Amino acid sequence: SVMRIDTISIFPEYFAPLHLSLIGKAIDHGLLEVSSHDLREFTHDRHRSVDDTPYGGGAGMVMKPEPWGEALDSILEQLPSPRRRPVLVVPTPSGRPFTQHAAAELAGAEHLVFACGRYEGIDHRVLDWADEHFELHELSLGDYVLNGGEVAALAMIEAIVRLVPGVIGNPDSLVEESYSASTRGMLEYPVYTKPSQWRGLEVPGVLLSGDHGAVDAWRALRSREITAARRPDLLDQESPDRP
Numbered sequence: 453s454v455m456r457i458d459t460i461s462i463f464p465e466y467f468a469p470l471h472l473s474l475i476g477k478a479i480d481h482g483l484l485e486v487s488s489h490d491l492r493e494f495t496h497d498r499h500r501s502v503d504d505t506p507y508g509g510g511a512g513m514v515m516k517p518e519p520w521g522e523a524l525d526s527i528l529e530q531l532p533s534p535r536r537r538p539v540l541v542v543p544t545p546s547g548r549p550f551t552q553h554a555a556a557e558l559a560g561a562e563h564l565v566f567a568c569g570r571y572e573g574i575d576h577r578v579l580d581w582a583d584e585h586f587e588l589h590e591l592s593l594g595d596y597v598l599n600g601g602e603v604a605a606l607a608m609i610e611a612i613v614r615l616v617p618g619v620i621g622n623p624d625s626l627v628e629e630s631y632s633a634s635t636r637g638m639l640e641y642p643v644y645t646k647p648s649q650w651r652g653l654e655v656p657g658v659l660l661s662g663d664h665g666a667v668d669a670w671r672a673l674r675s676r677e678i679t680a681a682r683r684p685d686l687l688d689q690e691s692p693d694r695p
C-alpha cells in the first residue's frame with residue numbers, strides 16, 4: 453500500500469532531502485508519494501502575505517487562517533472518494549510528545565499531511581476547523597523551540613517512513629532497536645566492528661569470545677548502566693510497548 457505524504461510550508465524546499473537516499477528509494481519503488489506545497493500559492497494579495505499582527509497584542513506575527521484553509525481544502529479535494537480522514541500533523545512546541553510509539557501509529561496511516569508553521573504559530577481557528585476534517589495531531593519533538601515546523605516535520609517523517617514495510621532494506625535491524633529508548637525501552641549498548649585494535653583501543657573481549665550468552669548478558673548490562681546514567685526515567689518502563 454502506497455503511503456502519501458503532503459507537506460505545507462512557506463519553505464517547501466526544506467523537503468527536497470526527502471527525495472534522497474532511503475526515502476528517495478521508497479518513492480522510486482512506488483511505496484511512498486511525497487508532495488511539498490508552498491503556502492504562498494494559496495495567497496492572492498500582491499505581497500502574498502501569510503502573517504499578520506496578533507489579536508490581543510504581543511510581539512511577533514501570527515500566520516493568517518485563510519491561506520491555510522485554502523491549502524488544506526486543496527489537499528482534501530485531491531483525495532479519492534470515499535476517503536478516510538487523512539492525518540494532519542502540526543509540529544509545535546506545545547504539542548504532545550512525538551515518540552517511537554507515535555511514529556509506529558502514524559506509520560499505519562495511508563495519508564499524512566504536515567502543516568509547518570512559522571512565526572509565533574498559526575491562527576488557532578485553523579486547528580479548530582482542521583479537527584473536523586482531519587485526524588489532528590499536534591506533536592512536539594522535544595522541549596526546545598525552532599523557527600518553524602519544517603525541521604521537526606523532516607524528523608517525524610524519517611521516523612515514520614522507516615517503519616513502513618518495504619522502505620528499510622533489512623527489517624531485522626528494526627527488531628534490535630525495539631528495546632532502545634525510542635520505544636521507552638532501554639538505551640542501546642555500545643557497538644564495535646573491525647579492526648579489533650584501533651589507535652591503541654581494544655574491543656571488549658567478550659564480544660570476540662563467540663559466547664553468545666555472555667555477549668547478550670554484557671549488552672543487557674551495558675544498556676542498563678547507560679540507561680541508569682542518562683535516562684533514569686526510562687528504567688521503570690522496561691517493556692517497550694507498556695502503555
Ligand SMILES: NCc1ccc(-c2ccccc2)nc1
Pocket residue numbers: 543544545568569570571572573591592593594595596597598599600601604
Ligand atoms: N518541538 C519541536 C518544535 C516544533 C515546532 C516548532 C515551531 C516553532 C515556531 C513556529 C512553528 C513551529 N518548534 C519546535
